[in-house]
Amino acid sequence: MGWVTPEAPKPEELSACIQCGLCLPVCPTFRLTGDEVASPRGRLTAMSAVADGIAEVDDTFHEIMSFCLQCRACEPACPSLVPFGRAMEGARAEIAAQLPSAKTSLRQSLLGRRGLGSGGAVRGITRLAALGQLAEADRWLPGRLKKPIAGLRRLGLRSTSVIGQTHRPKGTPVATVGLLAGCVMDSWFPEVHKATIATLVAAGYAVSVPESQSCCGALAAHDGAVDEAKALAGTALQAFRDVDLVVSDAAGCGAHLKELGHWASGGRDFSSKVRDVTELVAESISVGRLPRLAERGVSVAIQDPCHLRHAQRIVAEPRDLLRAGGYTVLEIDPNGMCCGAAGLYSVLRPETSSELGDRKAAQVMATGARIVASANPGCEMQLRSSLGSGFRVAHPVELYAEAVGLV
Amino acid sequence: MTLTAELVDLLGTARVLDHPLRRHVYGKDGGVTRGDVELVCLPDTTSEVVEIVRIARRHGLPVIPRGAGTGLAGGAVPLGPAVMIVLTRMDRIEDVDVESKTAWVGPGVINLELSQHTHRHGLHYAPDPSSQSTCTVGGNVATNAGGLHCLAEGTTVAHVLAVEMVTADGEVVTLGGEAPDPIGLDLRAVAVGSEGTLGVVTRVLVRLTENAPASQTLLLAFDDIENAAATVSAIISEGIVPGALEMMDRVTVEAVENYVHAGFPTEAAAVLLAEIVGTSAGVAAEANRVASIARANGAIDVEIASSPAQAALWWKGRKSAFGAVAQAAPDYYLHDTVVPRTKLVEVLRAVYAIGRKYDLLMMNVFHAGDGNLHPLMAYDSAQPGVLDRVHAAAEEIVRASIAAGGALSGEHGIGIEKRDLMGLTFGPVDLDAQARLREAFDPEQVFNPGKVLPEGSRCFDYGRPPVGAEA
């Protein structure tokens, strides 16, 4: 039957792969299995087989595609510049369209038809989780949910949302930025938003958190939920139309917003305004709008979220701002392999996710550091639950803001 | 029991792949030929390999060993029904002997990761094909892989002391040993470069090389490819042996720059990368000599890497050249011939002329130091008739190199894709001798049948038909 949706992997995306294999060693699922079918090249070959009418979008195809973490480590490794992440979103869209059984995915059953679109759903879950923490729910919850709960920060029962706030710097603002509140960030990581706002304001930005925004749609897009991803992209475009820059402090959301051109007309212009918070802070430090401290012997291990390092190619900035905060930065993994969080992957495929999480935890432990910096909420939760007690996991901007006394 | 049932009994379902789509994924390596795979096995141990070979034989099927599938000659592509043995999971680096500078490694160990692993001992594994971040030591042994540093260090065969192999009878044999120069016939050297036609390599004893105390990388740009070639000859004839000496032409440099953003001069007709290794004082002096030789031969720009990071980025560019050129067209055909260094310019001219004649985009990127040319034709296989032009041009290029006193190189292997060109280099007596050697190991052609040696290589063909030929 071939492809049936306009989002399907495009011929030029697939033919760009010349099967050199240089993407294999960076792919986590290939490294776990040694199986070509679980490699980027193998997945592209499987997609081409469907495009060429040799194979169908069936359960096997679904299994091959859903094993992929969508970490996109294969993209920077590819000298032929194959847009793997885009092609994979296309394959997922095809699976959603062609396999009725795949339609009611766990994402939808967990989070409802509107996914994370309505902040209400997350707020509801948050209250439950907060209560769960009080009742030490990680002891009695089923395995699948145990880890995510163990990875949460301590939640307050009162809402800490920053949505609707505006903050002005002293003097004329350098620019106005709109902060993407995000779905889980706003409820589960309020300290990160607080640090982001404080640091950006100190750097001279006017910061607003538009009321009309909703979830960025990244999880829907990764899952092949095309209509939902498009609707959410439209909302984002509207919500942020009046700001100079859009800033995200969650790598996964930022990466998606930077590619909104796939999902909405006008998305490309919007994307050119998107920055990860570490980019703005590192730049502000380098031009002297934010202070730089001397090193003071506190070690921080740095974890690169895939959607920061591979999708946005941001590597230097989080390190720069940690160093400016006086920290000693310790590397944990030269290749930046996925920690296994990968959005909802940790819930959908707990075994693979745990295996990767344990590897990452071992790398962190080998550095001797007790603090780990991670610029993405999913990775943070995965690290916290894989590392166990005795470690602090925080966003690099939080650590910087603390060091220079902004929070 | 059926073949699949027996293998599943042995390996479990996850390590035996028989779904058509999964098998299809294994139908190709880095080359251009595709074949049909009957069944794929992913063993973890030598004894599992032994059992797989025995089971396959009982069912009358030949065996195709496969590493990472980066081969460029179709070596790991089956020509008929066969069981594929994939060795990527056997990737253990066993004891590294720092004293004697050796290590036993599994065939699935990734070339570069072996060097990264031994770095803390000040050692590395010297053969470094451009695919080293992916390809396996087993695949390197099978193809006698060369690399950027083989100019000074020699190819894989110079760095392998012993090879453990599963033979057609399902026996485990060790060819060679810890002594650098084994007594009697050196069968280790027979296994190296045998392209999976003699057995399945299951362990390798590699020789490790000390890391150079210092190195410098120079980037030399020329507005004329002939000046670049003349510089190569001049450097070598001055008695300088750079660690690596590599050339890329303009089209290649453009594509590479678009990927690595390393500041390559995209306007130059040719770029030479030279790595000087040695002691820090020696390196500085030699780098200066190379720079002045280049200037004397018309270099328009001479740059010395300002940091190890910059040098690494330049080399990353060189190593990704084959992949990067695919930005120009979706398919490529890569050649692998060796010509005498003195004939470099002449052969290069001929190669570009052949490209024009067949209307194909011709790019050149190669190990300049040892005259190992990799002319590359980029094309779009969707264009009707283009493959015929590619094959005709390919054959002309090989003929031109051989006419200049060169050879069909073994660096990328012969596999299927260069098999029928063997007759251009070897006479019937040579081919017969090679066929007999192969027969001594594998009389029934259990392993990789139909590869390397063209049909009829055996002058007196009284051998049995290959296993599976009747299927």
Ligand SMILES: Cc1cc2nc3c(=O)[nH]c(=O)nc-3n(C[C@H](O)[C@H](O)[C@H](O)COP(=O)(O)OP(=O)(O)OC[C@H]3O[C@@H](n4cnc5c(N)ncnc54)[C@H](O)[C@@H]3O)c2cc1C
């Ligand atoms: C981008 C790129 C650059 C390259 N650059 C170079 C280069 O600079 N120099 C060079 O020499 N080559 C180069 N190659 C070719 C290729 O990488 C080498 O031939 C490499 O040695 C193949 O290793 P592999 O693990 O991928 O083997 P495969 O491709 O899987 O197999 C290659 C051959 O070896 C056999 N084989 C594999 N493993 C075993 C085993 N354990 N036992 C028995 N037989 C086995 C297979 O049957 C096949 O015939 C390049 C390829 C690419 C894609």
Ligand code: SF4
């Ligand atoms: S690195 Fe790029 S071109 Fe090479 S196999 Fe992977 S996806 Fe294909």
Ligand code: SF4
């Ligand atoms: S996105 Fe990640 S898991 Fe998926 S193929 Fe690429 S490297 Fe592998």
